Amino acid sequence: NKPVYKLLGGQVHERLRAYTYIYPRPGDTKDVYHDPDLAAERSAEYLSQGFTALKFDPAGPYSAFDGRQLSLEALDLCERFAKSLREAVGMKADLLFGTHGQMTAAGAIRLAKRLEPYDPLWLEEPVPPDAPEEMAKVARATSIPVATGERLTTKYDFARLLRAGAAAILQMNLGRVGGILEAKKIAAMAEVDHVQIAPHLYCGPIVGAANIQIATCSPNFLILESIETWGGFHTEILKSPIRFEEGHVIPSTAPGLGVELNEDVARANPYTGDMLHLEMTQHPVQ
Template sequence: MDQLEIVKLELFKVPPRWLFVKVTTKGGIVGWGEPVVEGKADSVAACVRELEPYLIGRTANHIEDIWQVLYRGGFYRGGTILMSAISGIDQALWDIKGKYLNVPVYELLGGAVRQKMKMYCWIGGDNPDVVLEQAHEKIAQGYRAVKMNATGQMPWVSTIKDIKSVARNIKLLREEFGNEIDIGLDFHGRVHKPMVKKLIDELAPYDPMFIEEPVLSENNDALKHIYSYTSIPIATGERMLSRWDFKDVLHQGVVDIIQPDLSHAGGISEVKRIATMAEAYDIAIAPHCPLGPISLASALHLDFSSPNAIIQESSLGIHYNQGFDLLDYVKNPEVFDVKNGYLDLLTKPGLGVEIDEEKLKEGQKIGHDWKNPIWRNEDGNFAEW
């Protein structure tokens, strides 16, 4: 097992807003992970460095024990920064183990339950007015499902004019494509409880695939009122970080689709546990993934091994990816080809993504200081982004 002894960790902060970790073993096997919080890459990098002493000298094979030590060994547990650092490290360890055993990671998670995965991609910006053009682009790229923000910034109680404008974009898509595409709507936590039911009334005639994050995750207690109000599937979970965060919403039965992020919710190890918990409650999983190629590959291995995985988000062409995109750091971009709405089963060992380290080094020279915008309502009060 000496060849699996962890000897080195390297970090690459690269545009548009990503952080990669490279874990190297004594035998030269390399694993890649994506430990990042959008807008807090330096904080996560510092956390990875704080965790490094728990990794150097350990065998990369001991994925579960390492996860437990990283999560529980510091006394204080959870939080976006720690969980994202653990996530990237965990991804890299699974990558190493798959390469060592010469099998794709999903084989180590019980094997594939499907041969291809349904995919969706983002269209429009925060106030999308080019939705038709971008939807046609995504369909030409092979997608049959898209997602967009349902609203821009919204006050706690909106005007009737703002409420009526919410359905404009999904109405355009339904008129253009009929029922030939699926359309997810992301409330992005921008909407407060007083407005959710009214907005659902406006959107329901256009049959969204799901409504995502109808309220902020700290207000999940409101989901019981929302869930019983509509037949539109309710999705949430991108800001929930562990099985303990998901426990209550699963038990209460107030969500149809959970959306943990493989770079925030403890990596492959923890999200596999979350997916299995959800399956026991007959709830689907659709991992959140607006990030880079390693995070997406990790999500796909989870999808391929989870019977309740229904659709996978891809960041290809997302509006955040200015200047650099999902495939720019990948030597084998063909693994992410989407055909007739689906991505074929990955077959290469480990995560199956060959990272172009020279491109990473070029990107590292540029770096990034990405921050999400700060929004304010017309009266100057802070508005959720």
């Protein structure tokens, strides 16, 4: 009859600062992932919902053949995104620059130099995740904190990152690293090196709830990934919704994960697609 965080050292944080991707909306006539003006306009909406951090990912597709050098056009678009968003949010929100390992270390350093004037909170997974020593080259060459970890699967992977000095922020995904206890071990390893955690989320509210448990009991927690304000279908599929207030998630005091799946809603909405998530292309990207 206790929440998981009570069993893993107790509650450290009463509120968890959250961020969201800048998402497309029905009726958009432009692609918010590729139009910096629309992204800047949408950022104002998220600020009005209380968010103080926004993530965006304009660097283009990633492939089985990465890392690579981004084209001049892609570099320019990335810089225009950072500039437009910084002008739109001012000092009211952090900017989180997302990538998916598209670049070589040299290419990521070129991009980072363009982004530094806009002071992002992080540069995410700038090189493929199998090369922490290369990622460390990026970390040493830029003032932007490097964040990574969404595609890693074991505490041993994260130990390599820490030994290499490759990241300031670890983004383990609890649906991929072996669950809550393994994630707690990763968080504890990071704490020893004064590295922070920002649990990653590309799943739904069940993994989201597990992330909340780890974040609540971890002294080195930085920020939590949310899917907007956990409204809509993510409210319907839980018997009690995740509590979101003024840009923060409020940890539940309910037992276990703090949420309960509404299985009737789940059965009524079977997944009929054939994609698991973002999928890397199987041909080189120029």
